[in-house]
Amino acid sequence: MIHEAELSPTPSPARWLEVDTVWGLAKLAGLRGAWSDLLEESNAGPFNAWEWLYPWCRRIGADRKPFVMQAKDRTGALVGLMPLGFEYQWVLGRPIRRLAFLGETHVGSDYLDIVARRGREEEVARLFAEALWELRDEWDVLDLSDLREDSVTVRVLRETFGKYRADLRMSTRYVCPYESLPKGESFDGFLKRTSRRDNFLRRKKWLEKQEGYRIEKTEAPGALAGPLTDFFRLHSMRWESDGGSQGIRGSGVESFHRDATQLLAEKGRLRMYTMKVGGQAVASVYGILHRDSFIYFQSGYDPAWRNRSVGLVLVGETFKDAIESGLSEYDFLRGTESYKSDWTTQQRRTVSMRVLAPGGGGEWLVRREEAMKQVREVAKRVLPQDMVERVRRLRRRLSAVRG
Structure with missing residues (x-):
């Protein structure tokens, strides 16, 4: 003790x-x-x-x-x-x-x-x-x-x-992808350096023609209730078909984020972005400001709008806002998902x-972890791939239920 x-x-x-x-x-x-x-x-x-x-x-x-x-x-x-x-x-x-x-x-x-x-x-x-x-x-x-x-x-x-x-x-x-935002560079100049320029502009043009299209940015501590509710709903919808989110699962984690976002907003370090069409939230980005960097923490979108690339457009708009705010870096944090590499050219580990x-007694803990890892590896080799994926989804759902 x-x-x-x-x-x-x-x-x-x-x-x-x-x-x-x-x-x-x-x-x-x-x-x-x-x-x-x-x-x-x-x-x-x-x-x-x-x-x-x-x-x-x-x-x-x-x-x-x-x-x-x-x-x-x-x-x-x-x-x-x-x-x-x-x-x-x-x-x-x-x-x-x-x-x-x-x-x-x-x-x-x-x-x-x-x-x-x-x-x-x-x-x-x-x-x-x-x-x-x-x-x-x-x-x-x-x-x-x-x-x-x-x-x-x-x-x-x-x-x-x-x-x-x-x-x-x-x-x-x-691996954490990120991008430097050179001082004085315009958003148009930045877009020309990415592989998403044409698709972003085309998708944004279509969305701007839709009734009630707008992007709301929320930073004030007293205005977070609605945007956070939209974020949790959209994040959950995005991952539902995969058995649930690995990043935000359970009521305890949601309570944590409600507390943390409030405290961060009080320090001027929070930016919540919500895309709405016809009064309905269809995409959301949860961002954190840290000195001269924008930290892309989490996101969500309505799968019914997937083919309209609402996630792509909203990420592009957060880059635009970061550049116009004079920030010098945009950090996607952990993960090598393809949508991150579309916007970035740099990585840190x-x-x-x-x-x-x-x-x-630390060696006993190490042995237990290694044994559990070996069991998982054997299961991956023995079970069909679709069965492995079903087990993963079940584990996510059970974890979310336990909170």
């Missing part, structure tokens, strides 16, 4: 940083102001925001005990934090203590990382890495998922745990790091 006093404040002589920890949801709630200020002064990604991770803890990670490591300077100012949480997984009747990033499951949080003041990323990462090693008797598995491949944290943790000859395992996660504590 881990006790709050286990990690004593640890000074960093080079720059006089001190590390301590914040435990529990109530104390996490009190960090909002300092956390948000630090995020603005950092290069950390959008899903490291308090406005994302706090509702995740409330709605999805209720079984996790928040364990947020903080680095402070000699004045007490927050210089860095590492948002972690403890959970217990039972393997053969034995509790395995797993320490992982908050926000790691159910909601597609790419680019999880340490949040550190610009210019001090390496110093903060080394301080946290040493503190985690100091705590190695208190966890069995340290899982850090969906870090950017080029993150300073990845390099520092590899060096630190390598120095102690720890059992560290790296794995690739996702994410990785995960797993560390097994010496003498702990």
Whole structure:
């Protein structure tokens, strides 16, 4: 069992940083102001925001005990934090203590990382890495998922745990397509660089002739109820024939998004786009603003309008709005779906790091996961492809029912 006093404040002589920890949801709630200020002064990604991770803890990670490591300077100012949480997984009747990033499951949080003041990323990462090693008797598995491949944290943790000859395992996660939006380039100029220009213009022209066609952009916290309801309905309709969405499934995840979008909107970081024809919503995009980037998070559309390419047109309009807003990047996050490559020419990758504590029970968790993976692989080889797909759809539906 881990006790709050286990990690004593640890000074960093080079720059006089001190590390301590914040435990529990109530104390996490009190960090909002300092956390948000630090995020603005950092290069950390959008899903490291308090406005994302706090509702995740409330709605999805209720079984996790928040364990947020903080680095402070000699004045007490927050210089860095590492948002972690403890959970217990039972393997053969034995509790395995797993320490992982908050926000790691159910909601597609790419680019999880340490949040550190610009210019001090390496110093903060080394301080946290040493503190985690100091705590190695208190966890069995340290899982850090969906870090950017080029993150300073990845390099520092590899060096630190390598120095102690720890059992560290790296794995690739996702490819994230994105596109740079050069300053001064017009939307027409951008379109000429894509493979979708002609189809986009043709489909948009047809839609503009339809009665009641319009695109609504919602950013205000008090105006989200309708657009979110439309989004959930359209997202569900889009994935219904495939057994349900893997990205948004269950009432708990919907509750999380209602909380998170409200909090993000209060910070001016949310953009919901809804395409309507004849007063009916037919397509929706859920976007997040992060510094000078537009983050395409999720979308949905009415399958009855598939042949009219409403999804294509709405994505094009979000690019147009991003360019006209002066943003410099459009990020599709994880996934190599063809519609993303139609709009982008660049990619970045994410990785995960797993560390097994010496003498702990982490190896049992690894063995169980490997055994389950082998069972799935055998099933794929033995069962007909249509049966495999039916099993996948059934699992999605059962997961959605369980919420």
